[in-house]
Amino acid sequence: MSEGKELSLSKLRAGDRAEIARLVDAYSANIYRLALKMLANPQDAEDVLQNTFLKAIQALPKFEGRSSLSTWLYRIAVNEALMTLRRRKPEINFAHKPEEIGEGELHLNELRDWCCLPEKDLISAEAQNYLDQAIQQLSDKLRIVFILRDIEKLSISETSEALGLPETTVKARLLRARLKLRELLSAYYGERLGTEKSR
């Protein structure tokens, strides 16, 4: 998350509306993206975006700056997104998935090398749909770690701060999320590899 020309914390704390507008424009794309990837629903993502900034603006006068503004905003957004998921209870399958527990053995599956596929195949509209579907197959706990670390590019320590989790937990979940997505993408692109070769 780029802060560009430094935002003035003192102006933000004092409720300077122009500065708050700059804050919103500087960070809304990141918050919206996180919510969209987490919830896969534009309306829910918009609600998370609004609630995140409503809560942040209310809390700004008390913001002490112990974490960066961006990590603080991510933390609020994560909580909003997780609350939305909890409200969806009937749609959520609470059965323990192995990767959620984080203790199952790590396996090597899907060993086709699809890196050589042309970019047009890797990022076609169909492939992008598949990427969106695949990330939804991760448990919420794994998905949020992957989004913060690998999509939003937070460091391990920032991710751990935004989630309120120890770094070791973040690292363990990140590894599982990455391996699972690699496996899912390998199954998808591996098939395209066959098509590509037979052309």
Added chain:
Amino acid sequence: MNKEINCVEFLETLSDYVDGILGEALCKEIETHMDNCEDCRIVVDTLKKTIYLYHETSAKVTVPLSVRERLFRSLDLEDFIQKESELKNDVTF
């Protein structure tokens, strides 16, 4: 003593390796392992590509104008909606 790592140990250190935060000695062991293990080399390459694809395709996601407008209204900032271009000059994305 230079113990050779196996594929499971390799998997456990994979994230740190891909993130470039693995110690030099362990990094060397990983690379030696990959030289001799085609499967693990493929896992590293496809894992890096997986992360790259998610980051690249997600970076294109922007806030639709209508969503931004409703956001500003909900925050009582409607008088700043029209100032987007002006604001963009101030804030580097």
